[in-house]
Amino acid sequence: MGREWDCGDPANRQKWADASTETLRVLEGKWKIIILCQLFAAHGPLRFSELEKLIDGINQKMLIQQLKQLEADGIVEREVYPQVPPRVEYRLTQIGIALGPAMQALIEWAEMRRDLLQA
Numbered sequence: 001m002g003r004e005w006d007c008g009d010p011a012n013r014q015k016w017a018d019a020s021t022e023t024l025r026v027l028e029g030k031w032k033i034i035i036l037c038q039l040f041a042a043h044g045p046l047r048f049s050e051l052e053k054l055i056d057g058i059n060q061k062m063l064i065q066q067l068k069q070l071e072a073d074g075i076v077e078r079e080v081y082p083q084v085p086p087r088v089e090y091r092l093t094q095i096g097i098a099l100g101p102a103m104q105a106l107i108e109w110a111e112m113r114r115d116l117l118q119a
Contacts, residue, residue: 026073031058031066033103036092039076040100045089075099 027033038054039046046054052063067090070076075096081087092099 026070026075029066031055031062032070034058035063035066035070036075036096036099036103039090039092039096040103045079045091048088048090051090070096 027036034055035051038051042050048063048067051067052058052060055063058066067076067078071078074093076090077093079089079091081089
């Protein structure tokens with residue numbers, strides 16, 4: 001998506017500030033980015049127990065809380081299968097998948113920043 005970065009226009013600056021604030025609110029916290037990275041890497045749904053094993057240091061309560069927030073924001077969808085024992089899977093929604101290029105850009109920026117600071 002091409003964008004004209006006319007920083008001289010105060011209306012544009014306010015729209016960008018609002019959009020950035022909303023984006024950061026959706027992704028805020030230590031765990032949401034890690035959860036999203038695991039779901040991107042999986043290229044498909046992951047069971048709750050798989051996510052829990054993949055994310056070192058997260059507890060069940062925090063994982064549930066973060067997944068509920070991502071679900072409420074339309075980034076992740078939850079599917080419950082009616083079986084015993086219960087099976088719950090999480091996958092990225094279409095809007096979640098659309099975060100891919102932005103996530104990759106953030107990772108590349110973080111690596112560049114780290115390399116510059118270490119030099």
